[in-house]
Amino acid sequence: MTLDENRLNELLGRFVTDFGGSYQALSAVLGDRLGLYRALQMTMPATPEEVAAEARAAERYVREWLAGQAAGGYVTYDPASGRYSLTEEQAFLLADTGGLQAAAAFHIPVAVAKNIERITEAVRTGGGFPWHDHDPELFEGVERFFRPGYAMNLVSSWIPALDGVEAKLRAGARVADVGCGHGSSTLLLADAFPASEVIGFDYHPASIDLARKRAVEAGISDRVSFEVASAADFPGTDYDLVAIFDALHDMPDPLGAAKHIREVLEEDGTLLLVEPMAGDRVEDNLNPVGRLYYGASTVICVAHSMSAEPRTALGAQAGEATLTELLHDAGFGSVRRAAETPFNIVLEARI
Template identity: 75%
Template sequence: MTVDEAKLNDLLGRFVVDVGASFQALGAVVGDRLGLYRALLAVMPAVPADVARKAGADERYVREWLAAQAAGGYVSYDPGTERFFLTEEQAFVLADPDGMQAAAAFLIPLAAGMNIDRLTEAVRTGQGFPWHAHDPGLFEGTERFFRPSYVANLVSSWIPELDGVEDKLRTGARVADVGCGHGSSTLLLAAAYPSSEVVGFDYHAPSVEQARKRAVDAGLADRVSFEVASAADFPGGGYDLVAIFDALHDMPDPLAAARHVHEALAEDGTFLLVEPYANDQLEDNLNPVGRLYYGASTVICVAHSMTEEPRTALGAQAGEARLTDLLHEAGFRHARRATETPFNLVLEARP
């Protein structure tokens, strides 16, 4: 075997980046939990002692943390003044409470890693690993990863792209948010459309309990409710809108779920299906977004889908063509791409 030294060095360079990124994940979560990004934003430009004092953390650890964050491009450093600061973009992504809070996304791989032995065995044997068996950090990280996109797009972009749905919501509609998790999307809909009745369903009881607390905190408990139920048997009918956000591909039987949505809709109702963005051909997903979603899908999405028959395992990169075929098989006559973002496909289906 002849090894091309240039290609070898390129591969090793990728390896160094990835190993560094795994430590960046740890540092980002530490920074998020201790408020180090927010502390830097409040006192910048700052030396490590300033940040440590503001955050109530140890200066020596903070000095090392800031150096690592600067090396990773998450914070900035001025060698002339020996002070650290955040650009506007870094602040929006990491420190602004109303920004992306992107550091929380690292909770997802860290939480999955807590069960690496069981996940390894699942990959070896073909057994499943259920969502509810993961460390709770996964549930928090998932909500905080997806919520900024919902805040930025759901009411302002996605709903207006659906035929006639916005008018129904404004005048008063029945809405079901299936697989609602901690209820971010449910609460956004309830807040934006006070005349509508919104209910969130999730099979995971602890997430439903958390969603109920969020509703109380948001002052929306009188207009939104949360119930424990799966996508294939959630109660009620005559819904004007049923939505599933970034969850259908996780389900062991997404076809049964889509069929139940079809049955639960009013005759002129709409199914809003939001899924991770993917092209239809694997080679077109070999990019940073695809890397993120394929990686998470291996240990979270496919793993959960393999827990029960028929173990469909769509995966987080199912793509529009496969999803559209599933919707048609479930009984929907009309299915189309309503819109998209770099991270999501937004599909509209009608009976």
């Protein structure tokens, strides 16, 4: 065997980056749980002692944590003073309560790892691993990963991009948010369009319970409600808008769900389908976003879809062509890309 040393070194470089990234996931979860990013923001430029005191954590651990974060480029270190700080961009990404809070996303792989033996067996046998069997930390991580994107885009960009939908919502429409999880998207719609009736549906009772509490905390429980129901048989008819946010590809029977939505929509109603950004071919997705979604899809999305019949397993990188074909098969006559972000593709489907 003759090895190309340059290629080997390049591959080893990627390995070291990824191996370090696995520990970054754990480190970020520590930082998020203990409030270390926020503590640094409140005290910077700060010594490890100052950050530890603000966060009420042990200094020796915080010292190691800060050095690792600086090595990864997540915080900034000044060798002259021995102090740490956050740039505006680092703060917005990690510390600001109104920012992206991206460290929360690392809860997802950490949560998945708690069930890696069962997931491994599912991959070996072709079985499934359902969403509700994951550690609850996964549900928190998924919500906190997607919520900033919804907050930045749903009301300001995605709804206005749909044909006539914003006017209906302002006048008073009937809306279903299917697969709503903890209800972030549902609450955003209800808050922005108080004249409309918004109902969130999810098959997972624990998520619905939390969504109801969030509605009370937000003071809008009078115009938003949550019910336990699956995408294929959620109750009600004559919806002006049905929305699915980053959930259709996870479903064991996405076609059945789309057919049911087609049946319960008003004749001039709209399906808003938000899915992970993806091209239609594997080679279109060989990039950092595709890598992220393929990795998550293997252990979360495909695994859940394989847990019940018909086990469609679209996967998180299904792509616009596959999604459009499915919606046409479900009876939708018009499907178009209404908007997009680096992380999401937004489709509008009408009867």
